[in-house]
Amino acid sequence: MSLEWMAWTWPTAVFFTGIALMLLAMTGLELVWPTVERRGFLPIRTTRGDRLFVGLLGSAYIHLGWLAVVDAPLWGASIVALLWMAVVLRWG
Amino acid sequence: MDKTENNRAWLLVIPVLLVVAFSAIIPLMTVVNFSVQDIFGPGERVWVGTEWFEEVLADTRLHDALWRQFLFSGLVLLIEIPLGVMIALAMPREGWSVSLVLVVLALPLLIPWNVIGTIWIIFTRPDIGLMGNTINRLGLGFDHTASPLDAWVTLMLMEVWHWTPLVALLAYAGLKAIPDAYFQAAQIDGASRWAVFRYIQLPKMRGVLTIAILLRFMDSFLIYAEPFVLTGGGPGNATTFLSIYLVKIAVGQFDLGPAAAFSIIYFLIVLLFSWIFYQVLQNVGRGRA
Numbered sequence: 001m002s003l004e005w006m007a008w009t010w011p012t013a014v015f016f017t018g019i020a021l022m023l024l025a026m027t028g029l030e031l032v033w034p035t036v037e038r039r040g041f042l043p044i045r046t047t048r049g050d051r052l053f054v055g056l057l058g059s060a061y062i063h064l065g066w067l068a069v070v071d072a073p074l075w076g077a078s079i080v081a082l083l084w085m086a087v088v089l090r091w092g
Numbered sequence: 093m094d095k096t097e098n099n100r101a102w103l104l105v106i107p108v109l110l111v112v113a114f115s116a117i118i119p120l121m122t123v124v125n126f127s128v129q130d131i132f133g134p135g136e137r138v139w140v141g142t143e144w145f146e147e148v149l150a151d152t153r154l155h156d157a158l159w160r161q162f163l164f165s166g167l168v169l170l171i172e173i174p175l176g177v178m179i180a181l182a183m184p185r186e187g188w189s190v191s192l193v194l195v196v197l198a199l200p201l202l203i204p205w206n207v208i209g210t211i212w213i214i215f216t217r218p219d220i221g222l223m224g225n226t227i228n229r230l231g232l233g234f235d236h237t238a239s240p241l242d243a244w245v246t247l248m249l250m251e252v253w254h255w256t257p258l259v260a261l262l263a264y265a266g267l268k269a270i271p272d273a274y275f276q277a278a279q280i281d282g283a284s285r286w287a288v289f290r291y292i293q294l295p296k297m298r299g300v301l302t303i304a305i306l307l308r309f310m311d312s313f314l315i316y317a318e319p320f321v322l323t324g325g326g327p328g329n330a331t332t333f334l335s336i337y338l339v340k341i342a343v344g345q346f347d348l349g350p351a352a353a354f355s356i357i358y359f360l361i362v363l364l365f366s367w368i369f370y371q372v373l374q375n376v377g378r379g380r381a
Binding site for chain 2 (some may be wrong): 008011012016044060064067068
């Protein structure tokens, strides 16, 4: 089956593989170490999956905000997004 | 008692996963792929990185369409949710009139969306339309094809007429599910009509109102067919909402790359607001928000 119609590129393939691996890792973690709802700095009680979702959504907005406002290479946004993900997953 | 775990139940989820993959995930992946390339035709494409995103984010016409969209969705929620709840509260609880009211309320929901636009074009025409002609005879000068305010008034009326019944039906289902014991207890305590609504009916409707608000926000934020038929985005750009502008770029100009970047930003906005609404509505009334 040709996937040419999907117009794949290497960077987007790596991006989606990363997301898929993240979801697989979360499933594995859940089986070994079930999540417990807790309250961190976010104003709601969250599970591990909730925090991953907030982290990913926030990362998307950080990249968009960077493109809209900052006149610098995009990897700067990626560093900020990684920090945001780490903070949300640990203390969110 | 120990719960029996049967992981074979996961197999039953596979058909849903397949349907979602083909209807949502694969198209979304394709849009992401398109958003970083300049597409000339099948097999002819060039990597452009984030160029389309930068172009779209700096597009003032998109900013205008976005604010218009927020205003439209905000008005829709502000009008339709309270109005729907009020209609549900006024609806009969028993007797032959229940079926009649339900059928009458459901009628606008059964009409195809493009037909709704056509109905309202005719209804509001200044020369032959019942509403347009009547208002003009009153000397108020109404023409939704020329005046942006008239176009917005017509659109809002059409939207409220079309979708408030959905909110009313959902709220009515929520009200019907409240056991009589609550109302009897309130009557014994001498609760006022307002207190019954505030402390019994409204909290018990939280679930259905969550669904109503989410559905109405997402639907109104993605609205296309009705305004496209009624005003075509005009007069000028007065009713050019995000989806109408997106279709102009994707189909009118065949700029697939910018349209894909636009679609991803659009998707992220809907995702963020739906999630916020969901969280707020789930936590309100439980002492969590």
